[in-house]
Amino acid sequence: MERRAALKSMAMSAAGLLVLPAWANGWNKTSVVIDQPVLSGRQQAVLAEVVDTLIPASDTPGAKELRVQDFIQKMIEDCYEADVQKKVALGLDSLDTMARQTYGKDYAACEPAQRRELLLKVQALEDKEQKEYYNLLKQLTIQGYTTSEYVMVNHYKYTMMPGHYYGCVPVSQ
Amino acid sequence: MSYFNIDSQKANTYDAIVIGSGISGGWAAKELCEKGLKTLVLERGRDVKHVTDYPTANLNPWEFGHRGQVPLEIRKQNPVNSRGGLYSEATLHFAIKDDEQPFVEDKPFRWTRGYHVGGKSLLWARQTQRWSQYDFDGPARDGFAVEWPISYNDIAPWYSYVEKFAGISGNKDGLPNLPDGEFLPAFEMNCVETHLQGVIAKNYKDRHLIQGRCAHITDPKPIHHEQGRAKCQHRTLCVRGCPLGGYFSSNASTLPWAEKTGNMTLRPHSVVHSIIYDEKKGKATGVRVVDANTNQMIEFHAKIIFVNGSALNSNLILLNSISSRFPNGLGNDSGVLGKYIAWHNYRARISAEYDGLQDKTTDGRTPNHSYFPRFRNVFKQETDFLRGYAAGFGGGRATVQDRDGVGLDLKESLLHTRLGNWRVSSWMMGEVIPKETNFVRLDPNLKDKYGIPQLRISADWDDNDEKMIRDYHEQFTEMFTLAGFTNIKAVDSHAAPGADIHEMGGVRMGKDSRTSMLNKWNQLHAVPNVFVTDGACMTSTSTQNPSLTYMALTARAADYAVREMKKKNL
Structure with missing residues (x-):
């Protein structure tokens, strides 16, 4: 039930995309044509499973269901330098390679437990550079998930207009 | 200069011109219009109508594609202006692009500008602490700048006047160094x-x-309802513009009030080039404007001119107002114009x-x-x-x-x-202590896209x-x-310097025309029908957030200007 509500509200937020009036046109990225997406189709598929593995569905929707992978892709494309973009793409490839070496199948085809094992392995790497892409993806996954409408409204009880500030109240729970 | 026939000159003639529509320009507009003056308000940026031009005001966090972060490409196109903390996806439409007004940093300086109707009154921190006599006494007591020509008692009634209208929340704390207001x-x-x-x-x-005392309405009075403003609802999304008018801005408060009088003409996209000085009359007669849309130079005329272009830009306008009487900038007999810049x-x-x-x-x-x-x-x-x-x-x-x-x-x-x-x-x-060595001047060669010289800022x-x-x-x-x-x-x-967005001075007030630009009424000593009442007028900066003081000085100066006009002194 809760999941269905989440999917519905997701659809609504897509319709609520930021539309700026004509005077702000100069700020839109209309002139930018992306010849090639930063991530290949295969890399995108791995990304979606990484997101799903980091924050899976349970009795509430997981990050993948909340389309956090789309948010991450937009962030990577618009807000990061080319070298970071490349690191993310190569990182997702390396994860796929690791999956094939360890379990004999693509990352996306692995069982959830196997996908989790692989991420834990990357997270435990000593070499910071090697897991740079992972740290970024994890950070963006958490950001995308915790700022999603579903989580903000249902779990953090976000309201735009609280209407008050009480400076000293007992801790309830 | 282009030729004007008498009709078009008449059409471009007003009683008063206000340069700028930010926190002090808005007050000048309100006061002058209320007192019956046909007032032209010039704003170099676009119009921002209260509520309808706050496109992000009601967006939820998840409705920002980048959750507030500004895409890299826009940052790269605007390396100078993207340095400020206000540069976010939620307020990008209130930021200026680097090519709007390039300037030269002789030493590193952050210059945050709000070039749209309402200016930085939409983006300010909304803290409104009064100055005390101890603040006004500073320069004279410690000998670091010229004496302020006004005391706390001169400005106190004007603090009260603007506080009641703007809506300031606070406690009466009874402190001699931070006087209480109308809270x-x-x-x-x-x-x-x-x-x-x-x-x-x-x-x-x-x-x-x-x-803190701040410009938020916590218990609206009839005067606030009359402005169409409501109680602050604790959204804390203030810098996007408040659809409730919960905090004070020109857009929510002074400009609609001025408009209601029927006396205001607001002209956006009007980049002021300089003030016109008539040698025979011995006063300023108008303003030269570059229309940002057509790039045409247009002249407007008025009996009095209020300069509220924001501190450093007001300096720029005066420095660029050259005549044979004032070869170094309007009213600059003393040579102090552009000097003694300070900040917080x-x-x-x-x-x-x-x-x-x-x-x-x-x-x-x-x-x-x-x-x-x-x-x-x-x-x-x-x-x-x-x-x-x-x-x-x-x-x-x-x-x-x-x-x-x-x-x-x-x-x-x-x-x-x-x-x-x-x-x-x-x-x-x-x-920060104002010093002669912290100053602005015009670059002799570099110009912006309107043909206006670029400002060189040298402050450390x-x-x-x-x-x-x-x-x-x-x-x-x-x-x-x-x-x-x-x-x-x-x-x-x-x-x-400048990251505080409290740059002040350059057109300082003072008792002596040999060491200051403005008298105690914010009038140019040498050109009495020109008033400068934004941050440029500040003799020293003290420690309070300055906007409330600009508002009070502006209302006080406008009152004086109209009284002087009636006496035919201007």
Whole structure:
């Protein structure tokens, strides 16, 4: 039930995309044509499973269901330098390679437990550079998930207009 | 100059011209229009209508594609203006592009501009503390600048006047160094603020922690309803523009009020090039404007001119107003135009944790914080640096999330955040001493896209600023320690001057026309029908957020100007 509500509200937020009036046109990225997406189709598929593995569905929707992978892709494309973009793409490839070496199948085809094992392995790497892409993806996954409408409204009880500030109240729970 | 026939000259003639529509220009517009003057308000940027032109005001966090972050490409196209903290996806439409007004940093300087109707009144921090006599006494007592030509008593009734209209919340604290005003009820302080307040009261005779006074309507009066403004609803999304008019801005308050009189003509896209000086009449007769859409130069005429272009841009306009009578800028007989620029020192911060009050937290959101009025060198000189600093203080319970997990454990910890210790922080607001060596001038060659010379800014910190930062860190470490705060971290951002967005001076007020530009009525000594009432007029900066003082000075000057016009003195 809760999941269905989440999917519905997701659809609504897509319709609520930021539309700026004509005077702000100069700020839109209309002139930018992306010849090639930063991530290949295969890399995108791995990304979606990484997101799903980091924050899976349970009795509430997981990050993948909340389309956090789309948010991450937009962030990577618009807000990061080319070298970071490349690191993310190569990182997702390396994860796929690791999956094939360890379990004999693509990352996306692995069982959830196997996908989790692989991420834990990357997270435990000593070499910071090697897991740079992972740290970024994890950070963006958490950001995308915790700022999603579903989580903000249902779990953090976000309201735009609280209407008050009480400076000293007992801790309830 | 282009040829004007008598009709078009008439069509372009008003009683008064106001250059700029920000916090002080809005007040000039309101006062002059209310007093019956046909007033032309020139704004170099586009129009921003209250409510309808706040496109992000009602967006939820998840409705920003980049969650507030500005795409890299836009940042790269605007390396100068994207440095400021206000540069976010939510306020990008209020930022200017680098090619709008390039300038030369002789030394690093952050120049934040709000070039749209309402200016920075949409983006300000909304803190509104009065100056006291001790602030006005500063330059004369300590000998670092010319004497202020006005005292607290001159401006006090005008503080009251603007406070009642704007709507200022606060407590009557009864402090001689921070006079009380016409206050609406104050916002609540929180437990950690009142805890520190108690510690300060117990340990120091001359230090006080009070609730900040801010331009938010906490209990609307008929005058606010009449403006169409409502009670602040604690959205804390102020910089996007407030559809409720919960805080004061030109857009929500003074400009619609001026418009209602039928006397205001607001002309956006009007980049002021210079003020026209008539040698025979011995006064200014109008303003040259470059229309930003057509690039055409147009002249407008009026009996009086209010210059409210924001501090440094007002300097630029006067410097660019050249005539054979004033070859070095309008009214610049003294040679001080552009000099004695000062600002506020916001470099220092200090943060800490508090593990007390574990059973207490806060509920809702506050647009305000608490405030330490200046306690250094207030009544007499007592340290090895001049003047002093005020400080902001705020805090709240931190939420703790364990982010180490992968999978359901991570999800659980994100959904069920725990309350951590109280986190507190304070930031210094130090007085910077105006000096001749901190100045602006026109570049002799470089021009902007309107053909207006570029401003060269030459301003830097000095030893007094460094000493003040050290003292702030020491004093606040001591006070935080007394309060039982732990994990105390003192930080110096080493930010360039201007990052405080409180640049002031260059057209300073003073008693003597040989050492100042403006008299006690904000009139150019040498051109009495030109008034400068924005930050450019400031003789010294003291430590209070300056907007309230600009509002009061503007209303006072407008009142004087109209009285003088009636007496046919202008």
